[in-house]
Amino acid sequence: MDLRHLRYFVAVAEEENIGRAAARLHISQPPLTRQIQQLEEELGVTLFLRTPRGMTLTQAGELFLEEARNIRALVEQATERTQRAGQGKLGRLDVGIFGSAILDAIPKLLLAFRNRHPDVKVVLHTMSKGEQIEALRQRRISVGFNRMLAPLEDIGVCQVTTEGLLVAIQADDPLARQPVIRFAELQQHPLILFPTGARPSFIDKVIGLCSTAGFQPTISQEVGDAVTGVALVASGFGVCLVPDSATTLQFPGVVYRTLADTPPNFFVDLSCIYRKDDQSPLLGAFLETVEEFKKASPAPPRA
Amino acid sequence: MDLRHLRYFVAVAEEENIGRAAARLHISQPPLTRQIQQLEEELGVTLFLRTPRGMTLTQAGELFLEEARNIRALVEQATERTQRAGQGKLGRLDVGIFGSAILDAIPKLLLAFRNRHPDVKVVLHTMSKGEQIEALRQRRISVGFNRMLAPLEDIGVCQVTTEGLLVAIQADDPLARQPVIRFAELQQHPLILFPTGARPSFIDKVIGLCSTAGFQPTISQEVGDAVTGVALVASGFGVCLVPDSATTLQFPGVVYRTLADTPPNFFVDLSCIYRKDDQSPLLGAFLETVEEFKKASPAPPRA
DNA sequence: CCCACTCAATACCTCCAGGGTATGATCTGG
DNA sequence: CCAGATCATACCCTGGAGGTATTGAGTGGG
Structure with missing residues (x-):
């Protein structure tokens, strides 16, 4: 059995007429007849009564119609949800943060991300810098936030804010x-x-x-x-x-x-880190939001 | 998309290895690779991360795996239920009865039918002989019970019991x-x-x-x-x-x-009636039960 | 009472897509 | 650095889905 069979079956059941159903499906009548016969044969059940006026469902056919509609709806929903997940609009993002970084930038950033991707569940984990890197490598988190992050082989860094x-x-x-x-x-x-x-x-x-x-x-x-x-x-x-x-x-x-006299170009940075090899659309969406956020924020203050 | 895609996808997701999955599916590896690529292309979503050790699901893939399993289970259930319906083991049977016929034979008969077909909902409708025939013609009932039923063009008769x-x-x-x-x-x-x-x-x-x-x-x-x-x-x-x-x-x-002296061969009959053109497996199953019942019952008493 | 009409079913053809074999590309571990 | 594992690509072949033409069956109107 095939999803095509279900599509065809539903069409015939609704039209109660193979010719009209075939037209609706943009195929000709004989293949449709065959597909329906095939379906009946495979199930071993007569789904339609052939009358001179067309096709009417048997009791078993009525039942199968319900089921077929359910299945088709579920397929539709599955593709839709999967596509949203593939675009980073649905899913779960684990984020590592450190205690006092929650003061200003991170809440605003997370809020912006939630607005853009309301169906992504963001889970926050408080952990130190070292723990964050460890957790990234073990894929327990996808993003970490910290200050003064040295570049690493496998970890990408993206500066979020600079502060005086x-x-x-x-x-x-x-x-x-x-x-x-x-x-x-x-x-x-x-x-x-x-x-x-x-x-x-x-x-x-x-x-x-x-x-x-x-x-x-x-x-x-x-x-x-x-x-x-x-x-x-x-x-x-x-x-x-x-x-x-x-x-x-x-x-x-x-x-x-x-x-008064901190050196020129002095700043305290807040950056986020992530696996360089992480191709997840969720991470992509998050880093995009970070970029947006940096653009929208006032330029880094100079002491 | 096709149910085949789902079957293949689930196999690959479970094996995390295209070669093993192909073996399990009794096909060779390249077609399976192509089917997975096709599925990903159609959804527009990367479902697997290709690693040198095999395939691992992305977050979107994890989600799709759940959905795919649901769909496959639903399909399984649909065919199973439809087949049962096609064998007269599932569904609804409307039966016309008349007031006092409920005395002896009908309850026993219905009980026997319920035992054989526990998932068939038997709905009883009290109606007179004329109403029963009318209801049969309008397909509001599938079986009627009555006495002294004359044979008709479109209505079949099956004697259930004879009584003195x-x-x-x-x-x-x-x-x-x-x-x-x-x-x-x-x-x-x-x-x-x-x-x-x-x-x-x-x-x-x-x-x-x-x-x-x-x-x-x-x-x-x-x-x-x-x-x-x-x-x-x-x-x-x-x-x-x-x-x-x-x-x-x-x-x-x-x-x-x-x-003492009712004439020889005198009896009061109880028969059931049905549409001659009704091919429903439910009716078939019911009439089968009637035959069984007649065999099991004591021979008609003679006055 | 027969003819025209409507449907579904059948016969036969075409062509694409799913499956097979052979091979390539890439990474890993000894 | 080589052997093995794994996925991807190239190419061929066949089954089956879809198309056209036609038949068969049942119905209603003139």
Whole structure:
């Protein structure tokens, strides 16, 4: 049996006349007759009563008509759904993120993606940079988000945003009175650094900035993410250098100040990573959305 | 697309290897490769990732695999169900019956049919002899049950049972003291006759018997069916001649007595009727059951 | 009562597509 | 670097789907 048989059968059942059904199917009458006979023979069941006025369904034929319609509808639906899946409009995308990156860009990006592809289920997994790469290689995620990603053989990188640097400082600190702080002025303040974990990381960037400014920083504490860092600032552990987006974290007793003299072209990047060999249309659609997002976002701020 | 494509696709998806799948399908490898390519082209979707180790499904392929399995299962089920319907093992059989025929044979017969064909829904419609024939012609029923059916051009008849004749009489009637009553002894008793409606009927048979016995009966009342007739006997309206099976009707104050001298070969028949041109396997199966039933039943009693 | 009409069925032909064999291209593991 | 595995390509062949012409059967109107 063949889907063609079902199509023909339904046509004949609906027209109750082989000639008209053949016309509807854009074939001639004799092949249609044969196909129907073939179908009946294969099933071993008489589906139609031949009357001088045409064909009428038997009880078994009535039943088979229902089934045939179901099957055809299911086939239609299957192709439609599969095509949507093939275009990255249907399916599931596993995304690795790290704690404090959820602050600004990622939610907006994911929202944009959801709007474009409402039937894609996006599943977020919080994991560190190293875990993300491992998970990519094991195909447990398709995309990861992180900062300071070194290029790798099998992993592609796509920069999502660049941000400038701010300093989070206690509101009652004398320096907080200045609208802009010079880097060297931080020398006497103990630094809270993040994230712990795989190096190189944001930590190294901050330490590098200090040496450029001519001093060795006093490290007060290393913490996992920006949120914890700013919380420690509120508690008086010191100051903390954070990306622009951290300003969405409003802590009582903490203010953010611009740094006057970060080097030109300095920025904190947020990138997403993916398998270079991943041809999945879902990944393609996602990276497309990332590109759109970069275009729509304001140009990277320069310190 | 074709059911063949689905079968091939499922095999490849399960084997994850075109060569093995081809072996399983009893075809050679190249045609299978082509069929898969064709399927992908038609859908416009990459279903498999070609790796040096074989084929693995893409996300869209995974989805299509599910759908393909569903479709194939549905096709299987459809053919199976249709075949059962074609063998008269599945479907619906509308049966016309008349009130008091439900007494003995019909329930047993329907029970036997239900046991043989548990998935056939038997729908009973109470209707008179004339209505049954009309309903057969309009295909509203497929089988009718009645007595004294004259053969017709388009309607086939099949005798189900033959029964002897009894007389229902008040228990305190003097005649009731005899175990056997001769027909002529009924001469003084008013008769309750049934059924009203289309002639010839059981009524004519009873009147004929009376004339044979040499008297003109006094007609007390004509009623619709045996149940009502026996009820009137209980109320003292007279006596009522009924088929054997009426003894299942136990009314207080009514007894049944054998008639000593009904003519040889006399019987009350119960037959079923059907369209001669009805080729439905359901009808065939039903008539088969009727034949079985007749064989299994005791030979027709002779008065 | 017969002829014209309507359908389905049959006979026969053509051609494409599905299947086969042989071979190529590519990657991997010893 | 070679042997083996795996998918892809090239090419041929045959069965079957579709086409045309015709027959067969049953119906209704004149």
